[in-house]
Amino acid sequence: MAGRTGAAVLRAMVAGLALSAAVARGAGPVPPVLRWGGDAEGGAPFVEADPADPSRLRGFDVEIATLIAEKLGRTPVFVQAAFQSLDQSAARGDFEIGMSGVEDTPQRRAALSVTIPYFEFREVLTVRARDAGRMRGLPDLRGRRVGTLAGTIAWDLLAAAEGKDGIVAVSYDDDVHPYEDLAQGRLDAVLLDHVLAARSVRRVAGLVIQPAAVATGRYVVILSKENAALRDRVDAILLGAMRDGTLKGIFGKWGVWDEEQARFESELLAEGDVRRERPGVSSNGEEGAPAGDTLRAGGGAPGAAAPPSPSSPSKNSLSLVLSYLPSLLKASLVTIVLSCLSMALAVALGIGIASGRVYGNVVARGLLTAYVEVTRGTPVLLQLFVLYYGLSSVVRLPAFVAALLGLGLNYAAYESEIYRGALEAVPKGQLEAARTLGLTEGQVLRLVRGPQAFRLALAPMTNDFVALLKDSSLVSVVTVVELTKQTSIFATNVASWALPGALCAALYLAMSLPLARLARRLEGRWKAGSA
Amino acid sequence: MSTASPFLTVDGLRLARGATEVLKGVTLSVSKGELVALMGLSGGGKTTVLRTVVGLEGFEAGSVNVDRVALSPGPAPSGATLRALRTRVGMVFQYHGLFEHLTVLDNVTLAPLHVARLAREAAEARALTLLAGLGVDRHARAFPRELSGGEAQRVAIARALAMEPPLLLMDEPTASLDPARRNELGRALVALVKQGGRTLVVATHDEDLVRDFATRVVILADGAVVEEGPPGTVLSNPQHPATRFLLQTKEREPAPDRPPRPHAPRVPRGRAPAP
Numbered sequence: 001m002a003g004r005t006g007a008a009v010l011r012a013m014v015a016g017l018a019l020s021a022a023v024a025r026g027a028g029p030v031p032p033v034l035r036w037g038g039d040a041e042g043g044a045p046f047v048e049a050d051p052a053d054p055s056r057l058r059g060f061d062v063e064i065a066t067l068i069a070e071k072l073g074r075t076p077v078f079v080q081a082a083f084q085s086l087d088q089s090a091a092r093g094d095f096e097i098g099m100s101g102v103e104d105t106p107q108r109r110a111a112l113s114v115t116i117p118y119f120e121f122r123e124v125l126t127v128r129a130r131d132a133g134r135m136r137g138l139p140d141l142r143g144r145r146v147g148t149l150a151g152t153i154a155w156d157l158l159a160a161a162e163g164k165d166g167i168v169a170v171s172y173d174d175d176v177h178p179y180e181d182l183a184q185g186r187l188d189a190v191l192l193d194h195v196l197a198a199r200s201v202r203r204v205a206g207l208v209i210q211p212a213a214v215a216t217g218r219y220v221v222i223l224s225k226e227n228a229a230l231r232d233r234v235d236a237i238l239l240g241a242m243r244d245g246t247l248k249g250i251f252g253k254w255g256v257w258d259e260e261q262a263r264f265e266s267e268l269l270a271e272g273d274v275r276r277e278r279p280g281v282s283s284n285g286e287e288g289a290p291a292g293d294t295l296r297a298g299g300g301a302p303g304a305a306a307p308p309s310p311s312s313p314s315k316n317s318l319s320l321v322l323s324y325l326p327s328l329l330k331a332s333l334v335t336i337v338l339s340c341l342s343m344a345l346a347v348a349l350g351i352g353i354a355s356g357r358v359y360g361n362v363v364a365r366g367l368l369t370a371y372v373e374v375t376r377g378t379p380v381l382l383q384l385f386v387l388y389y390g391l392s393s394v395v396r397l398p399a400f401v402a403a404l405l406g407l408g409l410n411y412a413a414y415e416s417e418i419y420r421g422a423l424e425a426v427p428k429g430q431l432e433a434a435r436t437l438g439l440t441e442g443q444v445l446r447l448v449r450g451p452q453a454f455r456l457a458l459a460p461m462t463n464d465f466v467a468l469l470k471d472s473s474l475v476s477v478v479t480v481v482e483l484t485k486q487t488s489i490f491a492t493n494v495a496s497w498a499l500p501g502a503l504c505a506a507l508y509l510a511m512s513l514p515l516a517r518l519a520r521r522l523e524g525r526w527k528a529g530s531a
Numbered sequence: 532m533s534t535a536s537p538f539l540t541v542d543g544l545r546l547a548r549g550a551t552e553v554l555k556g557v558t559l560s561v562s563k564g565e566l567v568a569l570m571g572l573s574g575g576g577k578t579t580v581l582r583t584v585v586g587l588e589g590f591e592a593g594s595v596n597v598d599r600v601a602l603s604p605g606p607a608p609s610g611a612t613l614r615a616l617r618t619r620v621g622m623v624f625q626y627h628g629l630f631e632h633l634t635v636l637d638n639v640t641l642a643p644l645h646v647a648r649l650a651r652e653a654a655e656a657r658a659l660t661l662l663a664g665l666g667v668d669r670h671a672r673a674f675p676r677e678l679s680g681g682e683a684q685r686v687a688i689a690r691a692l693a694m695e696p697p698l699l700l701m702d703e704p705t706a707s708l709d710p711a712r713r714n715e716l717g718r719a720l721v722a723l724v725k726q727g728g729r730t731l732v733v734a735t736h737d738e739d740l741v742r743d744f745a746t747r748v749v750i751l752a753d754g755a756v757v758e759e760g761p762p763g764t765v766l767s768n769p770q771h772p773a774t775r776f777l778l779q780t781k782e783r784e785p786a787p788d789r790p791p792r793p794h795a796p797r798v799p800r801g802r803a804p805a806p
Contacts, residue, residue: 433628433687436585437642437694438617447641452632526632 034074036065037095039083045195045254046101047078060254061099064118064238067246068097068221071237084151084173084488087112088497090222096230098222101193103153108222111496113231117218118238118247119256120264121193123154125210126182126201132208135189142166144188147178147479150489153217154191170399170479171489177389179204181479184392186399193217195256242269321503324490331486332507338403338482339469339511345408346468347461350415355445357416358423368416375413381474383410388478403475411468418460422453455526462519466512483507538563538730539584539698543593546579553579555754556593561732563697566724568741568762569734571751572777577734578625580751581700584732585622586613597698617646621696625703627687629675635662636671639690647694654693661689665719680707685716692723699723701733705740713737717744738778742766750774 038047038061046061057078069076081089083100090098090112102108104117125146127135135141138161146161148154150171158169170187172178178190179200190197191214201207221238223231241247242265251257356368375383388402397405426449434444473484481489487504491497541559545552554576561567569577582588584595589606600615602608608616630638639658643649649657662668665685667678675683684707691699704720705713717740723729724746735741741748741762748766749759752773758765769775 427628429624429626429628430630432587433622433624433690434630434641435587436617436620436622437690438614438646439642443645447645448630452630455632 032074033077034065034069034072034097035077035079035095036069037079037081037086037089037098038062038065038100039086040078040080041083043083043100045199045256046099060250060256061101063250063253064241064247065097065099067241067250068234068237071240072233087222091224093224096223096227097234099219101195101219102222104218104220105153108220111225113223113225113228115221115223115231116235116238116268117220118242119219119251120261121195121217121219122213122260123157123191123215123217124194124197124213126179126190126192126197126207127188127210128182128185129206129208131188132210136210137212138165138167138191138214141189144168145170145186146189146191147172147181147187148191149173149175149178150476150485152192153215154193155489157215158191171476171481171485172479173477176200179207180389180392183207184396186392186396198256239269321499324500324503328483328486328490328503328507331481331483332511334480335469335472335483335508336511338400338407338475338480339465339472341404342407342411342472343465343468345404346411346415346464349408349412350419353412353416354419354423357420359441359445372413372416375410376417380406380410380471381477384474384478399475399479402478403472403480406478407468407472407475411464414464415461418457418464419453422456423449425456426452455523458519458523462516465515469512469515470508536563537561538565538598539732540596541580541584541593542596544580544583544590544595545592546583546588546590553754554583554590557751557754557756558593559749559756561698561730563730564724564728566720566731566733566744566746568745568748569732569751570736570738570741570748570777572773572780575751576754577751578702581622581702581732581734585620585700586616619696620698620700621691621694622700623684623687623691623702623704625706627675627683629678629683629687629690631675633674634671635667635673635675635678635686638675638686639693642690642694658689658693661692662686665689666715681709681712684708688716688719696729698730698732701731701735703735704733705735705737710739713740714743716740720744738766750777752777 040047040049040057043059043061045059047057047059050056050058062078065078066076079089079095081094081098086098086100086102087108089095104114108114125135125137135144138146138157141161142165145168146158147170148158150173155169155171158167161167162169170178175192175196178187178192181187182190183204183206190200192200194209194213197209201209221231221234223234238247247265248257248262251261353368353372356364357372360368384402384406387406388397388399391397430448430452431444434448435441439447472482475482476485476488483504487500490500490503537560539559539561541557544554544557546554557576557580559580569580571577579588583590583602584597586602586608589608590602590604592604594604595602597616598619600612600619602612602616607613629635630641633641636655636658639661640651640654643654643657644651647654659668659671662671665688667682667685667689670678670682670686675686678686684704688701688704701720705716708716720731720733721744724731733740733745745762747759748762750757750765750769750771750773752771757771757773758769765774766778769778
C-alpha cells in the first residue's frame with residue numbers, strides 16, 4: 001500500500017511530476033510507452049518523489065515497473081493517481097499497469113486483472129514501547145482505539161475486530177499520521193503492513209512492532225479486465241525476475257528483503273503452476289472471486305473475517321445494499337449530528353462576530369474582520385489539519401471535537417457576514433424610533449433588529465447549512481468516518497461507485513431536502529405575516 | 532406666547548455635519564401646554580432640532596434643557612441623562628419607523644412592556660384606547676406593510692404616546708394625510724394638549740394645520756430662528772424675508788410614504804406656484 005503524508009492539499013503539486021523523468025529517458029527512436037499508475041504522494045518505499053531530485057521518482061515499485069517496461073520493450077511513463085481510486089483508474093484505462101503496494105483481495109480479482117503476487121507482507125501491530133507487554137494482539141485491545149489506512153485489508157481486519165474483539169477502528173487517509181497519533185496517545189495501536197511499520201518506527205520514537213503477524217497479504221500489479229493478455233506477460237516477467245534474483249536485488253536495495261520473503265518466493269516458484277496461487281481465477285479473468293483465500297491468519301491471531309463479498313454478476317444488489325445499509329446509516333448519523341452541532345456553533349459564534357463588527361470599537365472590529373478574512377480565505381481542509389495535527393503538541397483534541405471545531409469555526413466566518421449584512425439591512429429609522437421609546441441598545445438588538453435580521457438571514461443560512469452538510473465529508477481527514485468516507489470504503493470493497501454513490505446521494509438528499517422545506521415554510525409564514 | 536415656565540429651552544444651539552453648519556445658534560423656548568409649529572424650508576434644520584432635543588444627535592455649542600434635564604455640547608447623551616430624557620420626550624418620525632415584524636398592537640405595546648414594565652393586559656388596554664382615539668384600532672392585528680401611509684403615521688403617534696411623554700416631538704405628521712384626515716389629526720393634537728396636558732413641537736410645512744391648530748409658530752431659516760409668534764400674525768403678516776419666501780414658495784417638500792431618493796425630482800404639491 002502506498003503511504004501518504006496526509007497533506008492532501010499538496011496533492012496537486014506532486015501529481016504527474018515524474019512524467020518528465022520517465023519521458024526524458026527516451027532519446028533515440030522512441031519505443032512505445034507503458035503507462036503505469038501509482039500514488040507518489042508520500043509513497044515511500046513504494047513510489048515517492050526523490051528527496052534529492054523531486055523531478056524523479058524512486059521506490060521499489062518504480063524499479064519493478066521500469067523492469068517490466070524494459071522486458072516489454074517499452075518506455076515507462078508514470079501516471080499519478082490517488083491511492084484510494086487506483087482500482088477505478090485501472091478499470092477506466094488511465095494506465096495499463098498499476099502498482100503502489102496494491103493488495104491482493106477478492107474484490108480486486110473480481111473487478112480487475114491481477115498478476116501473481118510479487119511481495120508478501122505481514123500485517124503487524126505497532127504499539128507504544130511501554131504497552132508492548134500487555135498489548136500483544138487485537139484481543140488485548142478491547143475498548144481501545146486502533147488505527148489504519150482506509151480501504152485496505154488492515155481496515156477490513158479492524159472492522160471485523162470491532163465486533164469480535166471490541167476494539168475501536170479508526171480510519172486514516174494516509175499511513176504517517178496513525179503512527180504520530182499513536183505516539184501522542186490518540187491511538188493505542190496501529191495495524192499496517194510491516195514495510196510501513198518498520199519505516200515509521202524508525203521515524204517516530206517510542207514505538208515497537210509486535211513480532212507476531214496478525215495476518216499476511218501480498219502485493220500485486222493490477223490491470224483492467226480487458227488487459228488479461230498483458231497480465232499474463234507481466235506474470236512471466238515477474239516469475240523470471242524472481243528466478244534470476246532481480247527482484248531480490250531490488251527488495252534488498254530497499255531494505256525489505258528478509259527470510260520470509262525468500263521463503264515466499266521459493267514456495268511460489270516451487271509450485272510451478274502459478275495459477276494455483278489464484279484459485280478460482282483463470283487466465284481469461286472472467287470468473288467470480290472467492291473470499292478469504294488471499295489472507296492467511298498468522299501467529300494465532302484471529303484471521304481476517306471476510307469483508308462483505310464483492311460484487312459479481314450473481315450477487316444480487318439488494319442483499320449488497322442491505323449488508324452495507326447499517327454502516328451507511330450509522331455514518332449518516334455522524335454526518336447529521338456533526339453538521340447540526342457545527343452549525344449551532346457557527347450560528348452562535350457568527351452572531352457574536354457580527355454583533356462585534358456592528359457594535360464594537362475599532363480594535364474589536366479590526367480583530368473580528370481579520371478573523372473573518374483569514375478564515376474565509378484559507379481552505380477548511382487546511383484548518384482541519386492544523387486543528388487536529390498541527391496543534392496536537394499543545395492540545396490533543398479528540399477527532400470529533402476537532403471536526404466540530406474546524407467546521408464550526410470556519411462556517412462562523414461565513415455566518416457572521418450574513419448576519420452583519422442582515423443587521424445593517426434593518427432600516428435605521430426603526431432603530432431610532434426604538435431608542436426614542438426608551439429601549440436600551442441591548443433591547444433594540446433583541447426585540448427589533450435581531451428578529452428582523454434573522455428573517456433576512458434565513459435563506460442564506462439554509463444555503464450554508466446544506467453546504468456544511470456536504471463539507472462535513474472533509475472531516476474524514478481527521479479520522480472521523482462520516483457518510484462519504486463510509487461510502488468510499490463501501491465502494492472500494494465492491495470495486496464500484498455506482499450503487500454506493502447512488503445510496504450516498506440519496507442519504508444526503510434525505511437530510512438536506514427536509515431542511516430546505518422547513519426553511520421555505522418558515523419564510524412563507526413570515527411573508528404571510530402570521531409569525 | 533405662553534406665560535407659563537418653559538418646559539423646553541434651546542439656547543444658541545450649534546451643530547455641524549462635517550464642514551457644513553446645519554444649526555447656527557437656534558434659540559427656542561416652549562412652555563407646558565403649548566402646541567408649537569416649527570416651519571422652514573427643507574434643509575433649514577427643523578428635523579435636526581427635533582433630533583437633538585430627543586437625544587439622537589450631539590451638538591457643538593449651546594444648550595438644551597428639557598424639564599430640568601440639561602444636555603451639554605458633545606456627543607449624543609447616554610447613561611442617566613439619556614434615561615431621564617427618555618421619560619420626558621417622545622418623537623414621531625416622518626417615515627414613521629414602525630417595526631415591520633410586529634403587529635400594530637405589538638408595535639404600540641413593545642415599549643410599555645419592556646421599558647415601562649406594564650402588565651400585558653394594561654399595556655394592551657392602553658394601546659387599544661390610543662389606537663381607537665386615532666381611528667386605527669381596527670388594524671390592531673395587522674402588520675405595518677398592510678397599512679396606508681396615513682394609517683401607519685397614526686400608529687406611530689399611538690406608539691409614541693403609549694409611553695406618555697410630557698413633551699412630544701413630531702416630524703411632518705400630516706405629510707401622508709389627505710385634508711380630512713389632517714383636520715382629524717389636528718383636533719387630536721389639540722386634545723392631547725388640552726385634555727392630556729402634553730406639550731407638542733411639530734415640524735411641518737402644512738400652513739393650514741399651523742393656522743388652525745398651533746398656539747405658536749417658529750420660523751427656521753438657514754439654521755437659525757428668524758421669526759416667531761401667533762400663527763395668525765406670522766402667517767398673515769410675515770416680517771422676515773425668509774418667512775415671506777417660505778409662504779410664497781408653495782413647492783412643498785416631497786412627502787411620500789418612503790424616504791425620497793436622492794436626486795428624485797421634486798413634485799409640486801398643493802396650490803399652484805405664485806407667478
